[in-house]
Amino acid sequence: MHVTGIVAEYNPFHNGHLYQLTYCKKQIGSDFVIAVMSGHFTQRGLPSIADKFTRTQMALHSGIDLVLELPVPFATASAERFSEAAVSLLHKTGCTHTLSFGSEVGNLELLQTIASTLSKETPLFSQTLKHALQQGESFPRARQKALIHSLTALGFSPCTLEKILESPNNILGIEYLRALTKWESSIIPTTLKREIADYHQTVITAPIASATAIRQALLASDHTSISSCMPPSSFFFLPKEPTALPQWDDLGSLLQYKLMLSQKEDLYSIWDVPKDLMHSIYNTFSQTIDLETILTAVTSKTYTRATVQRAFLRLLLDIKKIDMLSLETHDWIPYIRVLGCRKTAFPLLKKLTQKASVPIITNLSKVKHTLSPEAQKLLTYEIRATQLYYYLCKKPSFYFQDYTQPFIKV
Amino acid sequence: MHVTGIVAEYNPFHNGHLYQLTYCKKQIGSDFVIAVMSGHFTQRGLPSIADKFTRTQMALHSGIDLVLELPVPFATASAERFSEAAVSLLHKTGCTHTLSFGSEVGNLELLQTIASTLSKETPLFSQTLKHALQQGESFPRARQKALIHSLTALGFSPCTLEKILESPNNILGIEYLRALTKWESSIIPTTLKREIADYHQTVITAPIASATAIRQALLASDHTSISSCMPPSSFFFLPKEPTALPQWDDLGSLLQYKLMLSQKEDLYSIWDVPKDLMHSIYNTFSQTIDLETILTAVTSKTYTRATVQRAFLRLLLDIKKIDMLSLETHDWIPYIRVLGCRKTAFPLLKKLTQKASVPIITNLSKVKHTLSPEAQKLLTYEIRATQLYYYLCKKPSFYFQDYTQPFIKV
Incomplete structure (x- = not known):
């Protein structure tokens, strides 16, 4: 049983995500694909365009086998913490063989070189970083400068490096690679070049568009364009009214x-x-x-x-x-919560239950009290995020959905 | 120097309040009148129609000599706690001789009898109270029943008693009398019959109208009616636009x-x-x-x-x-805050500073750190209430007015 993990927001699940899924199944030969998905808020700190249970439906109906929840503090953290937690979660499943991620550069070896330069923090790197921070640069920009400086010394072209490090999926990819090393994981990384849609693109122009462009079209009620770049199985579940979007x-x-x-x-x-x-x-x-x-x-x-x-x-x-310091001592992830599973993937769910190194949550209200204090605290944040999300959607009757919604089976 | 104390919301200060003030000066012969005034929220738990600094201006310009703040937890408490704290504050001034309060019945002796019956809690009273609570009555209603039952046994007419105990100013009056006993205060109570305006009256019909009726007229922008029942010195400071009212x-x-x-x-x-x-x-x-x-x-x-x-x-x-339990052990009041003083009453302010049994606050930002932890906690609630009030008025630039506004001198 070969299993591939993907880290994603699926905000919403579109043709680009379907392409990655098909690649995992056909090219990598995975029997099952697990998505570690953000809940109600995205990495940019914004509410997602559909609630996490609906986005789980989108993913499962489009062929993802198992959707696991990336807890809200990590889902809304900087690239480094986001990646550390997501990779730790996949590592703790005990049954993931491959990590698939998209990147603008599509060159694993190059990303690995950058990742290890960052992790090593040579004296040259540290000095340049310190200097840039003193100049008032933001941490990500200062780190980028230090990195370019160090890698140029190794013979890379500063221009190419700059372009690589300005692309958000390359940055996330580098962080996944660093996290795999940090957690000493045996999971094999593989990257897929993002060929068509630019992350910053705001207009739908092709069958594969960016999630940003789709969100813009949704606000403009341009459903025809949206349906051209999402699998029908995902489009079906997308809330179509701008009033349904969280404010x-x-x-x-x-x-x-x-x-x-x-x-x-x-x-x-x-x-x-x-x-x-x-x-x-x-x-x-x-x-x-x-x-x-x-x-x-x-x-x-x-x-x-x-x-x-x-x-x-x-x-x-x-x-x-x-609370977060106390989670850090447990590699961030004290439980794995299942948001949904395809019925055909029940063998994977069974294996997860056997192999995972932390408790598996399929029914929150049943197990919450049995978890460690750290885990319970983390779940409290999750439940609060759900309430905040539905407050923004003006749907208070969904405040306790984390307790009432069984994991989704399709 | 004869000093009379009044407990009031002045929401807003109207002709009825002026009548009481004149009575204190002319009939009682007071040299100075102190008002213990609620801050930004009223006893019914609602935001007041003008901020506390404006309402202080209204009172001072209408002739009140000194305005002291009733801290927000007490200003928004039930009659019993409200009165206990207000009377404790006047008691702790060390220079108040008389407490003047309005009542519908205007009969001090009768109110005293009721007050002492309540404080004694005879077996007949306790039994009736317990029974009424078991029947699902609210505590105020249950207590009223028990009281009527006990006093009827002493020969009073149940009908008269019921009418007395349904009037909010009688109820407050009874609580003031109980509080004076509780704090073993030498302050002499005196009551003034409320002749004209009914507390529940919602239309302005006379030169003395209820505060409720004035608030209704304000919402309807009926400034002519309002000006007929407020002293011009108070009307001048009243916010006239309904949009200026807290939402x-x-x-x-x-x-x-x-x-x-x-x-x-x-x-x-x-x-x-x-x-x-x-x-x-x-x-x-x-x-x-x-x-x-x-x-x-x-x-x-x-x-x-x-x-x-x-x-x-x-x-x-x-x-x-x-926090409140720890205040209770200090008779509720750990400081006396001056919101405003007439310049002609500076001798009273001086006497207050000499005689008071708790610290006097005239400049909050200067003294806050010198106060007891209990007092600082109570001030934190006050500052929070101010922020909440100005949030409801959409005036965030006033959030820190408790720190920036010196006590008002007119």
Whole structure:
């Protein structure tokens, strides 16, 4: 039984994702494909365009065999933490052989070289990094500079490197490779070149479009274009009304209230938000109630829009450093939650139950109380994220869906 | 120097309040009148129609000499706690001789008899109370029944008693009298009959109208009627635009978020909210986002609308049992905050500073750190209430007014 793992947001599941799935089955020869999927919020800190249970339906009906949930603190973390947790999860399944990921460059060897340069942190690398940070560069940009400097010394072309490191899927790919090394995993990585759609593309022009372009078309109710780049099995489940989409702006009032409730010291206990960024959010909230205005005011050369959005979300979910530190000592992942499984993949689910090194959750309300305190805390964040998501969708009757929704079988 | 104390919301300061003030000066012969005034939220748990600094201006310009702040947990508490704290505050001034309060009945002796019956809790009283509670009556109604039963046995007419105990100012008056006994205060109570305006009256018909009627007229922009029942010195400061009024409905989204953040156990740590009421609020919030719908669903024979509104506010301000218990051991009041003073009353302010048994706050940012931990905690609630109030007014630039606004001198 050969099993391949994919890390994805499926926001929504489109033809590009189907292409990757087909590649895993046909070219790699996988019997089963597992997706480690983000829940209700994306890596950019934004609510996804369909709830996680609907996106699980999309994936399963399109041929994904098993959907596992990437817990919300990691799903909305920077590339490094996101990848570490996703790879740790696949590693802990105990039954994943291959990790498939898309990258703009499509060259595994090159990505491996970059990954190991980053992990080694040579003196040249460290010096350049330090210097760039002192110049006020953001951490990702400073690291990129240090990397280019180090690799140029090894004979690579700075121009090519710059292009590689500006592409988000290359960056994630590098982080997956680093994480595989970190967790000493036997999972074999393989990368697939993203041929057609650019991540930043905002218009649908081909049968394979970016998720960003699809989301734009959804807002414009351009269903014809969307249906041209999604498998019908996935398109069927997509909410078609713009009013059904979560309203990100509604987070503004909650953020105001959260800041009112907090002393500055409480704010500094939030996980993975730099102190000066938090300071700047706190100082801005008494200037305006409008979320977009706060976001624009706080975004800077050092802290990108995505970083600020993630900080907002972490604040709102009240994700505490102390809880995350205690998870870190368990390689981040204290349980594996099954969101859905194809009936034909029940043998895989059975194997997962036998081989996994952490508890498997298929029915949350049944097992929550049996889990470790760390795991229960992590689940609390997950349940809170679900409630926040449905608040943004104006659907309070779904607040407790994490408890009431059995794992999806198709 | 004869000093009279008044407990009031001044929401807004109207001719009835002026009448009481004149009575204190002319009939009682007071040199100075102190008002213990509610801050941004009223006893019914609602935001006041003007912020506390504006309402202080109204009172001072109309002749009140000194305005002291009744801290928010007490200002928004049931009659008993409200009165205990207000009287404790006046008692701790060390320089108040008389307590003046309005009552529908205007008969101090009768109110005293009722107050002492309540405080004694005879076996007949206790039995009737217990029985009525078992029948599902709310605590105020059950206590009223027990009281009528006990006093009828002493020869009073049940009809008269019922009428007396249905009038909110009589009820408050009785609680003031009980509190004076509880704190063993030498302050002499005196009551003034409310001749003209009924508390429940919603239309302005006379030069003395109820605050409720004035608030209704304000919403209808009927400024002519309002000006007929307010002293010009107070009317001048009243916000005239309905859009300037705080939007109570906006609390709905914050309440949703607060409940998302909380585990049921956290909710039970909120001060003075019965467990079954909290339970019922928690169970209702996943049915609707609309505040009014939740309020209606949760209001019952046992828990009045005002009780539920107060519970919402206590939840939003996160007023904790543990903090309030620790205040109770200091007779509730760990400091006296001056909101404003007439310049002609500076001798009174000087005397207050000499005689008061707790620290006097005239500049919050200067003294906050010098106060006891209990006092600092209580101030944190006050500052949070100010932020919440200005959030409802869409004026975030006033969030920190408690720190920036010096006490008002006119």
